[in-house]
Amino acid sequence: MSEPHSDRELEQYLAGRSPASRNYAALGAEEPPATLDARIVEEARAAVQSKHPASRSPLWWLRPVTLAATVLLSLTLVLRLTEFGSRRELARTGAEIPAPGEEPSVPVTVLPPQESDNAALKEEPAPPARQMKLAPPRAPAPKSAEPNKTVEEVVVTSRKPREEKLRGTPLAITAFDDKANEGAAELSASPGTLGHETMVRIEKEIESRLAGAKPEMASPAETRLREIQALQKSAAEVEVADALVQFAHDFPDDPISTLVRLPAE
Amino acid sequence: MLPAMVPEPDDISLMLRYRAGDVSAFETLYRRHKGPLYRYFLRQCRDGQAAADLFQDVWSNIIRARESYRPTARFTTFMYQIAHNCLVDHFRRQGSRLEDPAADPPDHADETPGPEALVMATEVTLFFRRALDRLPALQREAFLLREEADLSLADIALVTGTSEETVKSRLRYALKKLRTIVAAEDVA
Numbered sequence: 314m315s316e317p318h319s320d321r322e323l324e325q326y327l328a329g330r331s332p333a334s335r336n337y338a339a340l341g342a343e344e345p346p347a348t349l350d351a352r353i354v355e356e357a358r359a360a361v362q363s364k365h366p367a368s369r370s371p372l373w374w375l376r377p378v379t380l381a382a383t384v385l386l387s388l389t390l391v392l393r394l395t396e397f398g399s400r401r402e403l404a405r406t407g408a409e410i411p412a413p414g415e416e417p418s419v420p421v422t423v424l425p426p427q428e429s430d431n432a433a434l435k436e437e438p439a440p441p442a443r444q445m446k447l448a449p450p451r452a453p454a455p456k457s458a459e460p461n462k463t464v465e466e467v468v469v470t471s472r473k474p475r476e477e478k479l480r481g482t483p484l485a486i487t488a489f490d491d492k493a494n495e496g497a498a499e500l501s502a503s504p505g506t507l508g509h510e511t512m513v514r515i516e517k518e519i520e521s522r523l524a525g526a527k528p529e530m531a532s533p534a535e536t537r538l539r540e541i542q543a544l545q546k547s548a549a550e551v552e553v554a555d556a557l558v559q560f561a562h563d564f565p566d567d568p569i570s571t572l573v574r575l576p577a578e
Numbered sequence: 579m580l581p582a583m584v585p586e587p588d589d590i591s592l593m594l595r596y597r598a599g600d601v602s603a604f605e606t607l608y609r610r611h612k613g614p615l616y617r618y619f620l621r622q623c624r625d626g627q628a629a630a631d632l633f634q635d636v637w638s639n640i641i642r643a644r645e646s647y648r649p650t651a652r653f654t655t656f657m658y659q660i661a662h663n664c665l666v667d668h669f670r671r672q673g674s675r676l677e678d679p680a681a682d683p684p685d686h687a688d689e690t691p692g693p694e695a696l697v698m699a700t701e702v703t704l705f706f707r708r709a710l711d712r713l714p715a716l717q718r719e720a721f722l723l724r725e726e727a728d729l730s731l732a733d734i735a736l737v738t739g740t741s742e743e744t745v746k747s748r749l750r751y752a753l754k755k756l757r758t759i760v761a762a763e764d765v766a
Contacts, residue, residue, distance in 0.1 A: 319750040326724075326753055327731075333756050336706035337725050345616040349630055350608070353637045357596070357604045360641045 509550075515557060515572050516545050522569070534564045589653030597644045608637070611654070614726035615661060621722055622665055624711065635664045651736070654727050658737045662719070669715075702760065709759035717752035720745050 325331050519538050526535050541556045561570035587595075587606070595603035615636060619629035639660045647656075710718060716738070723734045731749075735742045 319754060322753050322757075323746060323750050326749065331753065333706075333721075333753055334725060336702060336756075336760070337710070337721075339700070339703040340707055340710075342613055343617055343620055344613050345630060345633055349634060350612065353634060354601075354605055354608060356638060357608070357641050358601045360644075361596070361599050361601055361604075 511572065512550055512553065515569060516542075518569055518572065519545075534560075534567050534569075537563070538569065590649040593644070593647055593653055594649065597647055604641075607653070611657060615657065618658070618661060618722050618726050619665070621710065622715065622719065623668070628668065632661070632664045632668055636661050639664075652733065654729060655733045655736055658723060658727050658729065658733075662737050662739075665719075705760045706756065709756045712759060713752055713755055717748045717755070720748040721752045721756075724749065 322331070326333060519542050523535060523538060523542060528539070531539065537556075537560050541553060541560060544553045544556055557569075557573045560567070561573040564570055587603070589607060589610070592603040592607040596607065612633075616629060616633050619632045620626065623629050623632070636657065640657060643660075710721075713721065719738065720734055723729045723737060727733075729737065731742045731745050734745045738745070
């Protein structure tokens, strides 16, 4: 245990107010001999001159290269994990996962959900610039409202976020007017649905009927049949069937109409 | 117009410059510390040749250690740690230890100072020198590290490998002995 006097003396000493420090300073300030100074400085210079050029390790490049490699690997890992997470999310939501770098597929015609039973997906030639015909959503219109007679076409520029990529799923939607939709629904629901064989037979009948007829002398029925023939070459069977049903309504006595079994009214 | 005051570079930056190959930085560092370090050895050994050898050993060690030098502490702490180790080795070579009473100096009371010393030194400084010589080596070392290197208690503890309380204790005893011896000499 220290005495209080010793503590005070130590405090004064540490504060630089001790006679011991003054007496020590009075002892003088001896210095090393000049020859020793020169020897030590020379040693320091020689050490630098002899070792400094070789001081760089032969593996000096290892550190920056290691750092760069670590950064690169980390970045790659992060990107991989991000991609993996996105693919898992897509898989969880049920969407097909696009192969890396794969572009969305060719647009096709898709009927609205109401006709999905009867609507086969049909491929169409790809329009330029990845455009899609999109049917306007059928709003639940009041029953008294007039059916929409016009075909609305909405051109949508394809823009697919990563999460919406659907590989191999054609993405083009053609709009149908309400009448066509209803007709298709009737055909699918009625016993008078035209089968493929019937359609082929009607097609031959129309062909033979119009073979000898001159367009300028054509009757209204023949004019309609020419339109139907044109439809047969370019449009879907559903549309042809619809046109034939309409033809049978308008020209019930025509031989072609007998081939078309009208739905029960 | 007064010339602009350029701040002196600190020890660590000088050492780092020397590590990078700047010999002039070493010269500045050396000029700054050579006196205190030399006196630290001279007053511990009281032998000019031994002090010079130890002094050179310390600087050689610093030169060799420049590549691995890391500025984690004050340069003076780094340098006096080397000096302390050199001193311990010196006493060991002499067959004694710094802690041993054998490392303490012989009584110089009967030594007659040279004519130059008599002219330069007053009676008090002569008494004080004798008193300093009579201090145990560890107490003297703590005192010298404070006086010459201006180290804090914590730095002295770091250099000598002890606790701060031990350093305080050594300094208390050193101050008391110095005061007592000088007073006794003065009365005599």
